[in-house]
Amino acid sequence: MKRTKIxxxxxxxxxxxxxxxxxxxxxxxxxxxxxxxGSCLSNLQIVIDENPDTFEKNAEILKxxxxxxxxxxxxxxxxxxxxxxxxxxVAKFSDIExxxxxxxxxxxxxxxxxxxxxxxxxxxxxxxxxxxxxxxxIFRIRHxxxxxxxxxFNDKGFNYLHTPILTASDAEGAGEMFRASILDAKNPPLxxxxxxxxxxxFFGKETNLTVSGQLEAELGAMSLGQVYTFGPTFRAxxxxxxxxxxxxxxxxxxxxxxxxxxxxxxxxxxxxYLIQYALDNCMEDLQFLLQREEAEEKQKPQNxxxxxxxxxxxxxxxxxxxxxxxxxxxxxxxxxxxPYKKKQFKYPIAxxxxxxxxxxxxxxxxxxKKPVILINYPREIKAFYMRNNDDGKxxxxxxxxxxGIGEIIGGSQREERMDQLIGKMKDFHIEPQSLWWYLDTxxxxxxxxxxxxxxxxxxxxxxxxMTNIRDVIPFPRTPKNAEF
RNA sequence: UCCUCUUUAGCUCAGUUGGUUAGAGCACCUGACUGUUAAUCAGGGGGUCCUAGGUUCAAGUCCUAGAAGGGGAGCCA
Numbered sequence: 001m002k003r004t005k006i007x008x009x010x011x012x013x014x015x016x017x018x019x020x021x022x023x024x025x026x027x028x029x030x031x032x033x034x035x036x037x038g039s040c041l042s043n044l045q046i047v048i049d050e051n052p053d054t055f056e057k058n059a060e061i062l063k064x065x066x067x068x069x070x071x072x073x074x075x076x077x078x079x080x081x082x083x084x085x086x087x088x089x090v091a092k093f094s095d096i097e098x099x100x101x102x103x104x105x106x107x108x109x110x111x112x113x114x115x116x117x118x119x120x121x122x123x124x125x126x127x128x129x130x131x132x133x134x135x136x137x138i139f140r141i142r143h144x145x146x147x148x149x150x151x152x153f154n155d156k157g158f159n160y161l162h163t164p165i166l167t168a169s170d171a172e173g174a175g176e177m178f179r180a181s182i183l184d185a186k187n188p189p190l191x192x193x194x195x196x197x198x199x200x201x202f203f204g205k206e207t208n209l210t211v212s213g214q215l216e217a218e219l220g221a222m223s224l225g226q227v228y229t230f231g232p233t234f235r236a237x238x239x240x241x242x243x244x245x246x247x248x249x250x251x252x253x254x255x256x257x258x259x260x261x262x263x264x265x266x267x268x269x270x271x272x273y274l275i276q277y278a279l280d281n282c283m284e285d286l287q288f289l290l291q292r293e294e295a296e297e298k299q300k301p302q303n304x305x306x307x308x309x310x311x312x313x314x315x316x317x318x319x320x321x322x323x324x325x326x327x328x329x330x331x332x333x334x335x336x337x338x339p340y341k342k343k344q345f346k347y348p349i350a351x352x353x354x355x356x357x358x359x360x361x362x363x364x365x366x367x368x369k370k371p372v373i374l375i376n377y378p379r380e381i382k383a384f385y386m387r388n389n390d391d392g393k394x395x396x397x398x399x400x401x402x403x404g405i406g407e408i409i410g411g412s413q414r415e416e417r418m419d420q421l422i423g424k425m426k427d428f429h430i431e432p433q434s435l436w437w438y439l440d441t442x443x444x445x446x447x448x449x450x451x452x453x454x455x456x457x458x459x460x461x462x463x464x465x466m467t468n469i470r471d472v473i474p475f476p477r478t479p480k481n482a483e484f
Numbered sequence: 485u486c487c488u489c490u491u492u493a494g495c496u497c498a499g500u501u502g503g504u505u506a507g508a509g510c511a512c513c514u515g516a517c518u519g520u521u522a523a524u525c526a527g528g529g530g531g532u533c534c535u536a537g538g539u540u541c542a543a544g545u546c547c548u549a550g551a552a553g554g555g556g557a558g559c560c561a
Contacts (some may be wrong), residue, residue, distance in 0.1 A: 025522090025523080026520095026523085028519095028520045028521070028523050028524090029517065029519075029523065029524090030518075031517095031518055031519075032518095032519075032523085033518070033520075034522095039495085043521095045520090045521080047518090048518085049517080051517085054517070080519095082519055082521070083519095083521080084521045085521085104511095104512060105512065107494095108494050108495090108512045108513095109491090109494045109495095109512095109513055110494080111495085113494070113495075113510090113511050113512080113522095114511080114522050115496090115498090115510060115511060115522065116495085116510090116522080118496075118553070118554095120498095122555065123553095124553090175559070175560070179543095192531055212561095233561080235560075237560075239485095239558085239559065239560075241555095241557080241558090241559090241560095241561085242555080242556095244559080244560070244561085250561060257520080346557085347557095355558080356557085356558085358557090365530095406560090406561095407560070407561065408561075409561075454561070455560085455561030456561085459561095468554090469561095474546080478561060479525085480552080
């Protein structure tokens with residue numbers, strides 16, 4: 001018989017004989033097995049239809065139906081007599097095959113033991129946390145969001161571009177990089193002036209893991225028109241926060257002939273599509289996350305609680321236009337704000353200084369109370385490739401700020417004018433020759449274009465309501481942590 | 485990297501002014517249990533008090549250094 005997934009079994013006609021396989025979540029009264037196979041959040045209840053006088057004869061199998069064991073069971077689907085579920089599967093001992101044992105003494109030492117665990121402990125056992133309701137829900141949603149991203153871009157005629165993960169360009173300015181090398185770490189070959197001789201390394205030059213696929217994506221966009229990347233990204237920054245990972249996944253669309261307004265429109269439409277997709281396709285898991293969040297919120301003091309629930313926050317973003325304003329306007333608002341007047345901000349506010357997260361949070365969570373797109377930042381505080389505005393002071397940058405998360409998207413219209421671009425590179429102490437291939441796109445039929453980077457895990461934080469980024473990626477890499 | 489808090493049983497935590505044999509709930513083990521929903525009831529086992537020094541007659545408790553983790557900040561997505 002072919003295996004039926006529990007997700008489908010729960011919808012199937014009563015009276016049918018089916019085969020299911022999965023892992024035991026709990027076993028009660030020598031009779032009721034809660035079986036989960038990951039196809040959905042819900043368990044299937046197996047009811048063992050035997051008299052107690054058969055127990056002795058089947059002691060071996062009875063003993064081995066323990067939390068976390070894997071089973072294969074054939075049985076008949078019937079209407080449930082209990083109140084917790086609509087249907088259940090009735091089976092005899094002879095219908096149950098133990099596929100994999102789980103010793104209760106050992107299970108007890110893991111998060112598989114059927115009780116509530118802290119997120120910190122679950123993180124330490126990331127290899128087992130998939131087996132929990134919470135993390136199976138999160139990673140089903142993660143899959144659905146990844147799929148929705150590809151679907152969105154495919155439906156809009158974008159091309160998925162695989163930009164390199166190993167890269168020799170060191171001028172992107174997006175952060176500290178991880179070196180990729182096969183040289184002997186203890187005794188690397190040295191040049192005459194005592195530096196590491198990377199000419200003897202695998203690529204014949206110093207290479208690193210990518211911090212962004214943007215520059216290469218621009219090259220693709222200059223022919224394919226619209227491209228996007230979706231891949232791992234590596235930052236060797238010593239960031240110890242709930243919003244940063246050393247290895248994370250980033251989506252970077254890049255569109256020829258788009259200006260900053262087009263770019264804002266794309267980012268807003270894209271985010272709304274993804275949130276709508278989650279509501280349309282992940283409701284069972286979202287309901288579970290909602291209930292979990294509500295239980296958590298009850299533990300907190302009133303003033304720290306969310307004003308809106310998870311699903312309400314998602315619907316709220318869908319039904320409101322993102323607030324679009326310039327950096328200069330944002331500074332004005334902040335200078336006129338109550339917290340500024342009462343000297344409640346820790347960091348200074350002045351034109352030319354980057355906004356601190358307390359300022360961004362004020363704008364998003366207090367002033368506008370919805371997602372905000374900030375544009376036209378001072379040129380000195382943004383990357384070299386962002387297009388100079390005509391005022392001579394600002395660049396066509398945009399940051400999309402979300403409540404509770406901060407910057408979820410960073411992007412810009414790119415500088416397409418060769419002279420301006422070279423001028424900017426010099427200002428930022430980047431040797432133009434090192435990016436000769438990038439500059440070539442401006443030599444041969446240059447065109448206005450724009451793009452942005454979306455942090456995949458930050459999106460997932462918003463969609464799942466998880467407040468630590470380490471809980472929305474299977475195996476988080478952070479300073480001092482690369483287990484599994 | 486900075487600020488701050490935490491580290492005691494498998495887990496979550498209590499542990500008084502430094503003082504006898506370090507406790508609870510859950511989990512686990514043994515037994516009971518055919519309509520349970522993280523089942524329930526009875527009994528039982530289980531400790532490198534984060535690590536290394538130090539003070540003291542005596543340290544889970546006080547001091548110094550370090551490690552790991554949480555929260556916040558910087559950097560950013």
